[in-house]
Amino acid sequence: MIVMKFGGTSVGSAGSIRAVVELVRARLRRKPLVVVSALAGVTDALESAARAALRGTISVAAIRRRHVDVLRELDLATTLIDPEFRELDEILRGIQLLGELSPRSLDYVMSFGERLAVRILAAFFVKSGITATAIDAYDLGLVTDSGFGRARPLDRAYDRIAEVVLRERRRGLLIVTGYIGKDERGNVTTLGRNGSDYTAAIIGSSLGVEEIQIWTDVNGVMSADPELIPSARSIAELSFDEASEVAYYGAKVLHPATIQPAVSKNIPVRVLNTHAPTEPGTLIIGRARKSDGPVKAIVCKRGITVVSVVSTRMLMQHGFLAKIFDVFDRQRVVIDLVATSEVSVSCTTDSDENLDAAIRELRGFADARVQGRHAIVAAIGSGIREARDVPARFFGALGRERIGAEMISQGATRTNLSALVRESEVSRAVQALHREFFDDDAACVAAAARPASRRKAPLAGVVRRGRS
Ligand code: ADP
Ligand code: ASP
Numbered sequence: 001m002i003v004m005k006f007g008g009t010s011v012g013s014a015g016s017i018r019a020v021v022e023l024v025r026a027r028l029r030r031k032p033l034v035v036v037s038a039l040a041g042v043t044d045a046l047e048s049a050a051r052a053a054l055r056g057t058i059s060v061a062a063i064r065r066r067h068v069d070v071l072r073e074l075d076l077a078t079t080l081i082d083p084e085f086r087e088l089d090e091i092l093r094g095i096q097l098l099g100e101l102s103p104r105s106l107d108y109v110m111s112f113g114e115r116l117a118v119r120i121l122a123a124f125f126v127k128s129g130i131t132a133t134a135i136d137a138y139d140l141g142l143v144t145d146s147g148f149g150r151a152r153p154l155d156r157a158y159d160r161i162a163e164v165v166l167r168e169r170r171r172g173l174l175i176v177t178g179y180i181g182k183d184e185r186g187n188v189t190t191l192g193r194n195g196s197d198y199t200a201a202i203i204g205s206s207l208g209v210e211e212i213q214i215w216t217d218v219n220g221v222m223s224a225d226p227e228l229i230p231s232a233r234s235i236a237e238l239s240f241d242e243a244s245e246v247a248y249y250g251a252k253v254l255h256p257a258t259i260q261p262a263v264s265k266n267i268p269v270r271v272l273n274t275h276a277p278t279e280p281g282t283l284i285i286g287r288a289r290k291s292d293g294p295v296k297a298i299v300c301k302r303g304i305t306v307v308s309v310v311s312t313r314m315l316m317q318h319g320f321l322a323k324i325f326d327v328f329d330r331q332r333v334v335i336d337l338v339a340t341s342e343v344s345v346s347c348t349t350d351s352d353e354n355l356d357a358a359i360r361e362l363r364g365f366a367d368a369r370v371q372g373r374h375a376i377v378a379a380i381g382s383g384i385r386e387a388r389d390v391p392a393r394f395f396g397a398l399g400r401e402r403i404g405a406e407m408i409s410q411g412a413t414r415t416n417l418s419a420l421v422r423e424s425e426v427s428r429a430v431q432a433l434h435r436e437f438f439d440d441d442a443a444c445v446a447a448a449a450r451p452a453s454r455r456k457a458p459l460a461g462v463v464r465r466g467r468s
């Protein structure tokens with residue numbers, strides 16, 4: 001058995017949906033279960049519709065037209081999606097009436113993209129001669145906690161999914177919603193943006209499938225975001241560790257939590273291109289082949305805020321760090337990089353939620369400074385462990401572009417080397433690093449042209465990395 005997950009761009013148009021059906025048809029022998037995202041752009045549109053309802057305007061006409069156009073092109077009845085639009089209309093009216101948009105109602109609204117997509121896809125499979133059933137992941141047993149916007153499956157979800165799939169498979173090919181679940185009270189939850197990858201991994205792990213396939217719009221995981229670096233190359237193999245780092249540091253081709261359920265059962269994950277299915281893509285497995293160079297990918301994460309806690313009085317005192325992290329922990333602020341110096345502790349986070357409350361608490365016992373608009377740029381690859389020249393090359397490349405690294409970090413597993421830069425400089429940083437590690441000719445030219453005085457990049461701070 002395999003799980004085949006198709007992202008929004010793979011089901012964004014009638015043409016793509018036709019391609020999906022043929023890809024699945026060619027793999028029926030491997031007993032696929034299909035996981036689907038919302039049509040490209042629909043989740044964003046639903047979020048805007050929820051916010052518009054809060055401001056008093058109900059506007060779903062464009063979202064409806066988008067789905068109706070696809071249904072018409074596929075020659076399917078446009079009434080197929082009427083029940084979902086009736087329900088969506090009701091909830092939006094509720095938001096408008098109450099003048100209140102809770103994380104719970106936002107998740108409910110944002111779940112409709114996947115719910116619409118599975119119904120359209122299943123109908124088109126049936127029309128194409130393949131018996132198929134649309135099913136919402138929560139009806140398949142995907143029960144989550146109540147962390148709206150970033151829900152996680154409860155342990156018992158895994159057994160339940162295995163049970164229900166076994167029963168439901170008699171109804172033919174299962175087309176399951178990505179991204180959504182329900183908590184124990186029956187509220188719809190979402191797993192975070194790009195969460196359909198995570199759904200595929202949860203279901204794949206529940207069933208112990210032979211492979212989880214993530215079908216997207218590029219040739220697998222690439223050496224950098226191809227939108228930023230058109231010459232980026234596909235990576236043939238990534239280890240689970242490398243793939244987690246690539247996803248965590250912002251390559252949206254994979255949701256950061258995707259790998260974890262696959263790791264627990266040692267299930268290979270293959271990232272493939274719906275529009276170029278013969279391309280080999282990327283295979284993510286426990287032990288991956290090495291690449292030619294030490295670095296496999298250059299990734300970046302924007303929207304980073306730096307919090308620096310300064311207290312000459314208390315810094316070196318017993319329990320001071322614990323006090324700082326206790327604040328972050330209680331306020332559920334996830335910390336990424338941590339740097340300590342004699343007079344300050346600097347931490348980075350990508351979450352805005354509760355950050356103000358955390359800062360207020362920190363200011364109760366120290367001076368806390370906040371700087372927004374930063375980004376983390378990282379080189380990922382297990383080869384970094386053995387190659388001693390990676391830090392010199394990494395900071396040399398940034399230095400030649402006169403990009404200052406404000407914090408640096410090499411994780412304990414040493415599969416990544418990362419630096420904090422200004423957000424305005426991150427695209428240039430990725431380009432410089434990609435040139436250094438992947439474009440041999442450009443790297444040689446740059447090295448030869450480099451004046452000796454510019455060989456050092458300015459660094460500040462020795463860093464440990466933690467994720468709280
Ligand atoms: P899907 O709709 O299939 O889930 P996403 O848009 O979520 O697709 O993810 C695929 C996109 O991720 C690509 O189009 C690409 O622009 C972006 N991306 C960012 N970093 C990388 C990377 N390192 N490798 C491949 N794609 C990347
Ligand atoms: N549709 C959701 C999103 O746009 C989930 C996904 O695409 O994986 O984030």
Ligand code: MG
Pocket residue numbers: 007008194197252253254
């Ligand atoms: Mg995605």
